[in-house]
Amino acid sequence: MPRTLLLVGTRKGCFLLESDGDRRDWALRGPFCEGWPVYHAVHDPSSGAIYAAAASEWHGSAVWRSPDLGETWTLSSEGLAYDADGGRKLSKVSTLAVNNGRVLVGVEAPGIFESRDEGATWSVLSTLAGEPGSDVWDDPANQPPGHLGISALMFDGEEPSRFWAIVQGIGLFETGDDGTSWAPRNKGLRADWPRPHEDVGFCVHKLVRSPVDGDRMFQQNHVGMHRSDDAGHTWVEITEGLPTEFGFAAATHPHDRDTFYVVPLDPGHGRCMPDGHAAVWRTRDAGESWQRLDRGLPERDAYVGVLREAMAIDSYDAPGLYFGTSTGQLFASVDEGESWAEIANYLPPISSVEVAQID
Amino acid sequence: MADLHLPGTLTPLFAGLPRRMDVDAATVAEAIDRLELQWPGLRDRLCEPGPELRGHIHVYVDRERATLDTPLELGSRIDVIAAISGG
Numbered sequence: 001m002p003r004t005l006l007l008v009g010t011r012k013g014c015f016l017l018e019s020d021g022d023r024r025d026w027a028l029r030g031p032f033c034e035g036w037p038v039y040h041a042v043h044d045p046s047s048g049a050i051y052a053a054a055a056s057e058w059h060g061s062a063v064w065r066s067p068d069l070g071e072t073w074t075l076s077s078e079g080l081a082y083d084a085d086g087g088r089k090l091s092k093v094s095t096l097a098v099n100n101g102r103v104l105v106g107v108e109a110p111g112i113f114e115s116r117d118e119g120a121t122w123s124v125l126s127t128l129a130g131e132p133g134s135d136v137w138d139d140p141a142n143q144p145p146g147h148l149g150i151s152a153l154m155f156d157g158e159e160p161s162r163f164w165a166i167v168q169g170i171g172l173f174e175t176g177d178d179g180t181s182w183a184p185r186n187k188g189l190r191a192d193w194p195r196p197h198e199d200v201g202f203c204v205h206k207l208v209r210s211p212v213d214g215d216r217m218f219q220q221n222h223v224g225m226h227r228s229d230d231a232g233h234t235w236v237e238i239t240e241g242l243p244t245e246f247g248f249a250a251a252t253h254p255h256d257r258d259t260f261y262v263v264p265l266d267p268g269h270g271r272c273m274p275d276g277h278a279a280v281w282r283t284r285d286a287g288e289s290w291q292r293l294d295r296g297l298p299e300r301d302a303y304v305g306v307l308r309e310a311m312a313i314d315s316y317d318a319p320g321l322y323f324g325t326s327t328g329q330l331f332a333s334v335d336e337g338e339s340w341a342e343i344a345n346y347l348p349p350i351s352s353v354e355v356a357q358i359d
Numbered sequence: 360m361a362d363l364h365l366p367g368t369l370t371p372l373f374a375g376l377p378r379r380m381d382v383d384a385a386t387v388a389e390a391i392d393r394l395e396l397q398w399p400g401l402r403d404r405l406c407e408p409g410p411e412l413r414g415h416i417h418v419y420v421d422r423e424r425a426t427l428d429t430p431l432e433l434g435s436r437i438d439v440i441a442a443i444s445g446g
Contacts, residue, residue: 034372058366058404058413058415058416058441059369059372059403059404059416060403060407060413062403075372077400077403078403081403082408084410089407
């Protein structure tokens, strides 16, 4: 019987929920990581380990590792720092990506660290120095409002030296040589503000890629949903039909290149689901049309948000969708979003949800 | 020897780390160095690169706010405090 494991990063530690292949009944364990704020927790299928990027107000940033699905945990930040002489400070570890035992972590101020020894030690892989816009993020006095950091990383999956990185408020970049050189991938994106350079200045919130067609990508942007059919080289906007242009979370269907899920939010400071009516939205035609999916979700007075990494989809024949809210509810659907069930409540604010299938 | 007291948020992170111990050191930085030898990684939990104490870690020597350079006397009491913050 396969096991299905949800990894939930929250403001008060990491939680694990486990079910079987039916995904109807869930058992919760946690909190882990000593209650540190966990921004992203991921499972490495090659080693079976769980990694959690966490940052304590008291004790700084570290990456926690569990080799045994949460039974035991250790943490390390050895090497997870910029040179003190350079003036650049590592204030937070934000996002993780794993590929065949190698672990990348994206941090604030913008930089990517890697570990090749299962998270025991870390070293700087790239700060995207010299890329358009880096003069902005390298100069603290010149930074736009908000936190600038590497907010997401995505491996190619086939070519180990190829991956994508999102720099908050700057845009999407791709490297094909392990971070030695980068190319901005923002053509066709919209920005409703002055930009520091024609290639950058875009607010990419979330990037996802179809597992069945590597050229097909979607992104939730600060201003609009966008699709790419050439692996991010060019983008077209597909916002029409959605209730708002703003959101964070997104997921691609594991078997259908045209199906994609998002959670639109109010674009103002509230950043909650519009009108207090919770819903996930789905397209089955690559953004030509959208369907509201809300059966089983709260229909009124639900002022909840869903953050960047807080939605996940598994790869069963009938894929399961999961999302966690900024107010600590966790919802699941085992019929591709048609209906939903609350599988946890009263958790701390949820930062990330990932799903692992374990044989 | 100085009489070192550590915050309860630190001890779960390092196997066998007590809340209170005697440390033979001339400064606060040296005391942290001693801890680092026995519990690798502990310095990172108290200090940022520089090194300097983390913003929410306060150290007191004989009830006076201290820095890494603060000297220790024989029998000094060192209190490492995780500042009250968060919610």
